[in-house]
Amino acid sequence: MHRLLVADDHPLFREAISGVIAAGLEASEVLEAASLTEALRLAATHEALDLVLLDLGLPDADGLSGLARLREAAPELAVVIVSAEQQRATVLEALELGAVGYIPKSTPRETLIDALRQVLDGQVYLPPTIMRAPPAPAPSPAPLGESPLTGLTDKQREVLAHMVRGESNKMIAYRLAIAETTVKTHVSAILRKLRVSSRVQAILLASDWQRRD
Amino acid sequence: MHRLLVADDHPLFREAISGVIAAGLEASEVLEAASLTEALRLAATHEALDLVLLDLGLPDADGLSGLARLREAAPELAVVIVSAEQQRATVLEALELGAVGYIPKSTPRETLIDALRQVLDGQVYLPPTIMRAPPAPAPSPAPLGESPLTGLTDKQREVLAHMVRGESNKMIAYRLAIAETTVKTHVSAILRKLRVSSRVQAILLASDWQRRD
DNA sequence: AGTCGCCTCCTCCCAAAGGAGGAGGCCTCC
């Protein structure tokens, strides 16, 4: 006997999922929630839950933050993400946040049932189409054009190194013995080349790379 | 007919794995490599490979860098990590690098065969013991003694989490549905409590801690 | 000799960040 909770703001989708489960999973009971708040309430009161099917994009929980909140409120509760999102990175983020599976909304019903069985059995389910399909794109961020930093000139890399240490333009100027305006010029060039729009993002990108190195 | 490649520098382990596969997987051929270099060579010459079982800790490939190199050299080739490492973070990193599965060396032989079947079938296999065990994983407050974040209130931590993603005050305000001035108040409090003087430094501090987790 | 890339610096300008100080509402604890 399995007790599932489907959290999705779309009534038709909840219905569809419930139908699939009722037809495919013997001895299962399905609860429904239209919002994260309701899901949290049900998770709190109904402790016999085996699994939550959580939609991304609930009105009161933007993106994966809903998963984070649910995991925080009920760390022991298994959560599977059900989403239209097909981004590899999203799947990985969900896993990081403690999801035990990820099911694209486009999944055919037999596969869906198999996935649920697998998860209820204590396994982890990930969509092959997403996780196995990208032969080149996924692993490329690391070897991608030899790190995002290859396009930078020596001086730019030097400035970036100081940025990564949390220094301001003024401080960098002082340390490199150049004018602050020059530093700004370099910073602007760096932002353009890294295709980001703020120093913080550039720093996150760069320090990410450093760690990967 | 499946053709597998076992890459491990430990001869006994290669033998053991090969034995398990020979006994458990019908119609399979197992090649062996004692180093990453050899594995790369075999992967290049032997294009009919279905799967590589890659050990972490090969002499010529420290940690996950071996996976990265192998993925770069042969993006289409499915790779499963076989390792004694039981870190959740390692599993996730392996996935990010394009591994299609992760098998702890402590896995019993039946489970191992099941996992291989699953992967050869085009699925993704992750170890339930690692991925499902940690009841309070990442989103937990930090059981670790005195991360710099302990002094922060819930809201402040929440704001900080968005800062770490490179978001501006305005964007954070939008996402949290509060006024930008409020976000600024929180940011100021965060800077004061973390004893830093700029958002960048706060972010570096915080993301440092996150990684340590 | 001319061109191109890089480093340097400037001005003008606007947006983002951050401090100071105040204020109301809602808790809980005493």
Added chain:
DNA sequence: GGAGGCCTCCTCCTTTGGGAGGAGGCGACT
């Protein structure tokens, strides 16, 4: 019924960050 903490939001202000555009110097390559 306070007192204190937290969240919320405000105004006023200064500093920092970043874009646009221009300009001179220097070295390398053609």
